[in-house]
Each structure stands twice: as structure tokens, then as C-alpha cells.
Amino acid sequence: MAWTASLALCGGALAAALLTVFPPQRAMAVYRRDLPAAVPVATPSVAMASGATAGLPLLVIDPGHGAFDYGATAMHGSDGTMVMEKNVALSIAIALRDRLVALGGVRVALIREDDSFLPVEHRPRMAEKLGAAALISIHVDSAPGRASGARGATVYTLSPSRRERGPSGRRRNGPNRGARGQIAQGSEIAMILDDLAWRQTAFESAMLAQAVEEEARGRLTLRTPFARSARFAVLSSPEFPAILFEAGYLGNAEDADRLLSPEGRGEIVDVLARAALGFFAERERWGE
């Protein structure tokens, strides 16, 4: 479920914040009431440099959380202003889109462009609908960093245990291209093709994560290990490589200074933009 994944993703910060404001049963009711099966969300717009063609690869950026789902929260500054992950993630995502459009060579769409909410399991489906060539989900780690001293950025790819078997031939450019429609669902060949598609997507996701690591090393503070895997629903499409980037800890003073300043976010954005463009260039060299 979306709220479960969100809570798992961002530690107990959101739960703690909600439990402070609402009695336990009320907090649950808020989530259940606000998570309809299908949320009417406008199809995101696709941005690209003027004169660019629709043939360019589409990077879908997913700013985590939104609306009543704050994500991680922390008090910051001498006046104790509360900062929210959903806003930091959106700021980074918008800046990343703008930087990529300025650099060219890629089209970009944001899963959400404002403070709206989309359940986490709907996000990869939205990216599939858009025809994503890759997805980067942007998050910020939770307040427990303040107590543990944890700080720094992390990149996640999908844990193999999360891979779900989809209908054969779902992956647009996978090794089963051209074979769809001729293979019975659930047949051994269909399962082999699904497995091959997942393996290719997983390999490309690892490639994208590695591109981020190469750009980030020496420029950003990174956790050790930097590249990890987890069962995040937003990464669970076999159709395109996907990573989830945790940009730092809101509860850590040094990380917060970077995350909450345009200059600091600019450094993060530059790392991600270079990594994304490097990844697409590398994949094109392979003839993907």
C-alpha cells in the first residue's frame, strides 16, 4: 500500500508527526479515507528544449510524497521552521527538469508538478503510460539521522524480491520485442521472456545508479554503501530502469543546509543531470 511504502521509506518521522497531531485511530482514518483506488491526476506535461524531437529519451522524475503525505519532516534554523520532504523533493525535481531541458538531449516529465498526491503504486504506471525511458524518484531521508548522526545521499535500485511477473511482452524494447501476441500468457517461454526483461531492466537500473555514484563521488556526501537495493513500489516496473535517490538527511544540520539552499540543491541537480545524460549516452552506444 502507498502509505505503508511511504512510511517504510521515510522511517518513523511521518508516523511520529501524525501521531502527535492525531490520536492513532484518527491518523489511520486520514490515510484510508484519502487513498481512493484511482486518483484522478492530470497526465504530466513533457518538457524539452525548443526544437528537440519527440524521439529523444524521456526521463520521468518522481518527486516523492505530496499533499497530506509530508514525507520526512524536521525543524530547521534558529526559528525552528518545520521543513517537509515533499517540498524539498519537488524543488530538486523541478530544478533537475529545468537543468536537463537547458542541457538538451532528453525529454523530461514530472510525476507531480505541484503539491498533489499520487499513491506510490500509481507512479510507475503513470511513467509507463508516458513511455518513460528511465525514472528517477527523488526523496530525502528522515529525521532519525539527527539522533544517529547519519547523513549523506543514498541511491536505491529494486530488490530482486520485489520483481513482479507481468504479462509477457510488456517491456517495449526488451529482448521479446516483436514476439508479443504470439506467446501464451503463463507459458514457459513467456516466463523466460519476462525474466529476461527483468534482468535487462535490473542491469540498466544498476548502470544508472553507477552513473549517479560516479558523478556524486567527491561532490556530495555519500552514505556507505551508497548503492543499495530495496522493495520500493515506485521502482517496480519491468519497462524501464529506475532508481530512488535519497538526497540527504533533513535531520542533519550539514545535509539540511545543502538541501534547503538553492546552491546546495544545484549541486545535487548537477550530479543527477550529468548522470542521466551519461546513462542515456552510454545506452545509446549499446544500440538499445
Ligand SMILES: [Zn+2]
Ligand atoms: Zn520519502
